[in-house]
Amino acid sequence: MTLSEEALDRLADVVQLQPTKNSELQDRWDLESGSDVHQYLESELSEYYFRDDNSLIRATPEAADLVDVEPGVESTEEGAVPSxxxxxxxxxxxxxxxxxxxxxxxxxxxxxxxxxxxxxxxxxxxxxxxxxxxxxxxxxxxxxxxxxxxxxxxxxxxxxxxxxxx
CATH class of the missing domain: 1.10.10.10 (Winged helix-like DNA-binding domain superfamily/Winged helix DNA-binding domain)
Incomplete structure (x- = not known):
């Protein structure tokens, strides 16, 4: 499955924010609702995410490799210590x-x-x-x-x- 640049960026968000919720991705992606997040995940990123036992969104190991982002890390600047x-x-x-x-x-x-x-x-x-x-x-x-x-x-x-x- 070949991903668009937008899909790769959003996949990087999933990897970075995991474990995460629809509402967190909704805010990050500026979408109208959690349903829109779910629809996007299912239509564009279905091979690269799953929901854990607590229904939190997590990326597959392949997703982390694909986007080359360290899971669970947010930085304000490239190369900076994460915030x-x-x-x-x-x-x-x-x-x-x-x-x-x-x-x-x-x-x-x-x-x-x-x-x-x-x-x-x-x-x-x-x-x-x-x-x-x-x-x-x-x-x-x-x-x-x-x-x-x-x-x-x-x-x-x-x-x-x-x-x-x-």
Whole structure:
């Protein structure tokens, strides 16, 4: 299925805003109603989205690859640190414990220990490493290479709105 430029832009919105609702896309796309959103999704993007168990709109993995947008990330400027980001519970915990932009960066193991000490979570090191890598790809976390890769926030905590997705 070949998509128009408008359809690709709207698909990027679905990827970026997921999980999302008709009303959020209605506002973004300047449509009259949620029904118009549903009709557009079904007629133009049916292969690239689905509704989860909570009826929220999500993009397929193919959609994310097609538009080359990181899921759940909103930025106000190209290349800027995102102003909004959707994360899972572990990634939210990582953001809470990873050092700020003016602090010394820490290793994956140090982040793991902080998550375990400051939350009820008990993730393994690979899950924390994966979470840090995703947050780095979004631009919210930066890496500093010393003896081992170390991480810290790329911006102040209060400059990013974090939404925890179910």
């Amino acid at each position: 909004k980001i959707s994360v899972d519970g572990l990634q939210s915990a990582i953001l809470d414990v990873v050092p700020g932009p003016d602090e010394r960066s820490v290793s994956v193991v140090a982040v793991l220990e902080r998550v375990r000490a400051e939350t009820d979570l008990d993730p393994d090191v690979d899950d924390v490493r994966s979470g840090l890598k995703r947050l780095r790809r979004t631009g919210v976390v930066e890496v500093e290479y010393r003896t081992v890769p170390t991480f810290r926030l790329a911006t102040a905590r209060d400059e990013v709105e974090v939404r925890v997705a179910d």
